[in-house]
Amino acid sequence: MARCLSGLTQRCQRLPRAVRGRPRPLVARSSTSRGGAEASSKDPTAPCSVEHVGYFRSCFSCRNGCPRQGSLAPNSVGVVELRQGHEVFEAPAGLSLTGLEGFSHAWLLWHFSEYQSRKMRSPRVRPPRLGGESLGVFACRSPKRPSRIGMTACRIEGVSEEGAWLRVSGVDLLDGTPILDIKPYVPRYDSFPGATVPAWMDRPSEALGHRSGVAAADVEVRFEPRALEELESVSRRSGLFRDSAAMEGTIAEVLSQDPRSRTSKKHDKQEYGFRLDNARVTCVFRRMSGDGLEALVTRVEAAE
């Protein structure tokens, strides 16, 4: 008994006493807390310092066309390139990936800073798909977050310890994004298929009374024959997509989510463009009979 319990006592004496009733603010006492040591050893309000372990090389280089979540574009691809040269680890960085190849999926935690607007410090946001309604920043996945941490579960396509890179599919990260962490996806820990979401998550945007497009499932994507020929040619010089079918699949996934801004959705006949790896894609959205929408890809050009 002695060893286990005395060890416990020693450890616990360094911790704050248990709090009862209405939570007391933790800020003042966090400097003595194990969990809060890093953030609050001097100033409890100082930001945490977080190492980035690498960068992401993505097929998405512009916000235009970048899906809201990685799982909405399962064919999209990218590579995590770890920082080498002992910048993060004391041994070759690729060794940190040993064993990851045994998992089918991994979480990427990353840092985004594109929303450094005046509204950054507002506790409420207006996500585009809500067509103007506002809600708490912690009730959505908007990038306008105080800590600017993004989180994406990707499918693992390949791991190279020697090259210190991880190839993944199903991504929503822009090219050059700093990667903060990689964690294996464990269904036992991470999967709650029965979890519930509020009704607005599945509500078509039309139901909001705004001319803000339709729900994802209603967009039908087609390619003009000329665009398919161009795609075949451009995809051969892609550094990320294996073949034209993979690139075509990603274009279809991106457009099926109607990635246009609220403003551009008001002009259905206007062309819409986005960049995917080395391709510049142009299409038109057209309203079909009923509630449906069609995205017709008219051109796929080399972006450089």
Place this chain on the structure above:
Amino acid sequence: MARCLSGLTQRCQRLPRAVRGRPRPLVARSSTSRGGAEASSKDPTAPCSVEHVGYFRSCFSCRNGCPRQGSLAPNSVGVVELRQGHEVFEAPAGLSLTGLEGFSHAWLLWHFSEYQSRKMRSPRVRPPRLGGESLGVFACRSPKRPSRIGMTACRIEGVSEEGAWLRVSGVDLLDGTPILDIKPYVPRYDSFPGATVPAWMDRPSEALGHRSGVAAADVEVRFEPRALEELESVSRRSGLFRDSAAMEGTIAEVLSQDPRSRTSKKHDKQEYGFRLDNARVTCVFRRMSGDGLEALVTRVEAAE
């Protein structure tokens, strides 16, 4: 056409050109990248600065007894207390929670600093359950991570906009942990029940050839009658648990995972203790016939 595509062109011109073939290191060019702006605007190797939005008030105040993952102890409880007084937001912090009550689960991203050992910068770790085997830090959920970010999906038990707090269950955070972000759990984005893990994830530790305990499912938890009486009394003064059944459930969940260290597992007859909210729990682990193990709770005392 003109507006959409010219807007795209403007945005893309600020971005690095697409990379082909073998990925070029992104560090050098990340200062011109949207995603990398914050981290690399001056020094591309400088750590990211991440705001913490609150602190966690947990039933776990010591590493002893704190489960490896929140979903392994679904009855455990805690409260996220947001930082108020315009420290993070320009308006009352509680407004950031508006709409979160419609979700059943939420992700907590948090910061831990307990593993600031000399081995912190090693790319490989030896998780306790692997009984001595090493693997890449990105192939496991070990706290020895370069960025020290933890990630836990919790069940939402209550939200108070006015009080700026979020009450959750199924936690693995220590008391006082800085919270970096809260995101709603969306099965469509986050749930991959068919994801696969390597065989060692489900392998009983015994199979490793070490005397390091048995798999979680083999531990049977029992309470001595006196311990149950003490639990009934102590739980009445708990600030987090609703009743003695909830506290009893969490004790059982903690012990069923065999939370002992590799060292203490070698001494089956030694007492093991941990602290849960305002209770100090003592038990003994005993080997049963066959491969099973029994945890018998002998005492539940007031911790203060």
